[in-house]
Structures are given as structure tokens and as C-alpha cells.
Amino acid sequence: MSDLTAHDLTDLIRAIDRAITAARDELNALDSALGDGDHGTALSIAFADAADKVGQLETPTPSAVLQVTSQSLLNRMGGASGALYGSLFLRAAVAVKDRPALTHDDLKAMWQAALAGIVQRGKAQVGDKTMIDALHPAVQAFSDAASLPDSFAQAARAAQEGAESTSVMVARHGRARFTGERAIGHVDAGARSVAVMFAAMNSYWQEGHPDEA
Numbered sequence: 001m002s003d004l005t006a007h008d009l010t011d012l013i014r015a016i017d018r019a020i021t022a023a024r025d026e027l028n029a030l031d032s033a034l035g036d037g038d039h040g041t042a043l044s045i046a047f048a049d050a051a052d053k054v055g056q057l058e059t060p061t062p063s064a065v066l067q068v069t070s071q072s073l074l075n076r077m078g079g080a081s082g083a084l085y086g087s088l089f090l091r092a093a094v095a096v097k098d099r100p101a102l103t104h105d106d107l108k109a110m111w112q113a114a115l116a117g118i119v120q121r122g123k124a125q126v127g128d129k130t131m132i133d134a135l136h137p138a139v140q141a142f143s144d145a146a147s148l149p150d151s152f153a154q155a156a157r158a159a160q161e162g163a164e165s166t167s168v169m170v171a172r173h174g175r176a177r178f179t180g181e182r183a184i185g186h187v188d189a190g191a192r193s194v195a196v197m198f199a200a201m202n203s204y205w206q207e208g209h210p211d212e213a
């Protein structure tokens with residue numbers, strides 16, 4: 001099985017950009033129920049910027065692609081989740097520094113570091129109705145799978161289930177923490193965007209690398 005190159009990662013960022021743009025209105029609607037309704041728009045602007053900038057890298061490395069993406073999220077997204085998504089990709093970039101291409105083990109370590117970074121920054125735990133409810137099970141599933149294609153597939157499934165699980169939760173972080181019991185019955189916007197991101201990576205991986213499944 002081949003490792004993930006900077007070229008692959010660039011394509012993954014572009015695939016995430018397309019999926020987030022397609023989900024923009026849905027993400028805004030989810031954020032409208034419990035927040036200020038900007039999550040889809042903010043995220044799609046940031047990923048469009050990232051997709052543009054990663055294509056302009058003169059000497060792309062996996063770490064550089066992730067670093068540029070984190071800058072777009074930090075600079076163009078704003079708000080609570082811009083800093084959180086930015087720190088996710090920044091930690092990922094640091095975790096794979098100097099690697100010319102990423103092995104399955106590199107990717108497992110990368111996601112673990114990224115999750116640790118976002119938890120350290122946002123202080124949310126599973127059950128608090130945030131993006132962590134999708135990200136934590138996704139990273140766990142990614143680490144538990146035996147092959148790279150399985151990791152992408154299982155992580156996408158776990159992220160989707162994790163996002164759906166937020167529907168019964170009361171929010172403890174972000175703007176949604178003021179909504180109390182009213183949050184019940186609504187999926188968290190950030191958890192849903194994490195699920196969209198993992199679904200996009202899985203589709204790209206399965207379609208782009210059909211021989212390696």
C-alpha cells in the first residue's frame with residue numbers, strides 16, 4: 001500500500017472544500033438552531049482559501065499542506081471554531097514535520113495529536129455536544145482499523161454516528177451552551193462538519209485508490 005503524499009493531501013483538502021461547500025446551507029441551518037448560523041459559511045470560506053493556497057505551494061510537503069490549511073482556518077474563519085479547526089490542522093502539521101510521505105502509523109499519530117490539540121484548546125469532552133463528539137470516535141476508529149482504506153471508512157462511519165449522537169445532548173461549550181434543554185433534538189453544527197470532512201476524505205480515498213482497498 002502506498003503512503004499518503006503531499007499531492008494526495010492537497011487533493012484531500014480540495015475534496016473537503018467541495019464537500020463543505022455542498023453542506024454549507026445545512027451547516028448554517030444547524031448552527032442557526034443553537035448558535036448564530038454562520039458555521040457553514042465561515043468554514044466554506046476558510047476551506048476555499050486553503051484549497052487555493054495549497055495549490056500554490058512551491059515545495060509541497062505533507063506538513064506544509066496542513067500548515068497552510070491551518071493558517072486559512074485561523075485567519076479566514078474567525079470565531080470559536082476557527083481557532084479550534086486551526087489548532088487541529090496545526091497540531092497535525094507539527095506531528096508529521098519532516099515526513100516526505102505519511103504511512104498508516106504516521107496518520108494515526110497525526111490524528112491523535114490533532115485531537116489532543118483541539119481538546120487542550122477547547123476543553124470539551126465527549127458528551128458536551130461539540131465537534132469532539134464526532135472527532136474523538138473518528139480518531140479512535142481510524143487508529144483501530146487494520147489498513148489505511150479501512151481507517152478512512154471506519155473513521156467516516158464513526159464521525160457520522162458521533163455527530164448523530166449529539167442530538168440528545170445538552171451543550172456545554174460555545175454559543176450553544178445558553179440554549180439548555182432546547183438543544184435536545186438538534187445535531188451540533190461542528191460535529192456535523194467534522195463528519196462531512198471525514199466523509200469527504202473517505203470518498204476521495206476509496207475513489208482515488210480503488211486498487212488498494
Ligand code: ADP
Pocket residue numbers: 031035036037038039042078079080081082084121122123124129130131132173174175188189190191
Ligand atoms: P461560533 O460559535 O464562533 O459562531 P462556529 O459557528 O463556526 O463558531 O462553530 C460552532 C461549533 O464550534 C459548535 O457547533 C461546536 O461544535 C464547536 N465548539 C464550540 N466551542 C467548542 C469547544 N470549546 N470545544 C470544541 N468545539 C467547540
Ligand code: MG
Pocket residue numbers: 031035036037038039079
Ligand atoms: Mg456560529
